[in-house]
Amino acid sequence: MSRTTTTPPAGKPYEKKQWAWHRHPALIAAIPAVFAVIGSALTIVLGRADALPNAINPAPPPTTVLTTQTATTTTTATVTETVTETPAVQITDPGTTSTLPALAPGSLAITVLMSANGKIGPQEYRAGAIPTAVAQVLDESGHYPDTGCYPTWVLKRGSAVVKTGRSGSCHETFYLSSDSLEVRGIYHLTVSVVTDAGAKGSKTEDFKVT
Numbered sequence: 001m002s003r004t005t006t007t008p009p010a011g012k013p014y015e016k017k018q019w020a021w022h023r024h025p026a027l028i029a030a031i032p033a034v035f036a037v038i039g040s041a042l043t044i045v046l047g048r049a050d051a052l053p054n055a056i057n058p059a060p061p062p063t064t065v066l067t068t069q070t071a072t073t074t075t076t077a078t079v080t081e082t083v084t085e086t087p088a089v090q091i092t093d094p095g096t097t098s099t100l101p102a103l104a105p106g107s108l109a110i111t112v113l114m115s116a117n118g119k120i121g122p123q124e125y126r127a128g129a130i131p132t133a134v135a136q137v138l139d140e141s142g143h144y145p146d147t148g149c150y151p152t153w154v155l156k157r158g159s160a161v162v163k164t165g166r167s168g169s170c171h172e173t174f175y176l177s178s179d180s181l182e183v184r185g186i187y188h189l190t191v192s193v194v195t196d197a198g199a200k201g202s203k204t205e206d207f208k209v210t
Helices: 013-019 025-048
Strands: 107-113 120-123 133-140 149-157 160-166 185-194 200-209
Touching: 013 120, 025 160, 107 200, 133 185, 133 200
Parallel strands: none
Antiparallel strands: 107 133, 149 160, 149 185, 185 200
């Protein structure tokens, strides 16, 4: 029995050398590394171009931070307040003598002194009360006049005259009758004084009847 073996024709030596380079072991081992470098470079380029999802983006695009400065301007206003004080009303308590004012020659300083009969408050009397009044008279030297002193009394409620009286001495007392202060309201008791030397003066005491 005969066996026939076919032997392929041997190629030309230069053809074997031409196709043998791609089978070199070092070249084959370097191929994965080359592809890895190309893939990394491509990934970085795509990441900087913001073409990859943030979860797998190894190189996110640079972030620009804007700094905003807020300028605060403080304005201080100066307010000047003028305070005007209201003069206090001075009430002279009957029975006391204030400082003698400067008087012109021939003038008299007069103070009306009312008794406390029926008085229920400062400058206030009870309706039906019967107080009395006297005039304290001083000349420009601060003394009681050396000559005759003659007072005239007028009691008014509002503008209506309630009672009048005259006496021959400024030391005499003016008596209000029992019906003088029966009506409630604002009263005015005025005394006008003249002396033998011609000096004159007057004073009004206002009070309330309730």
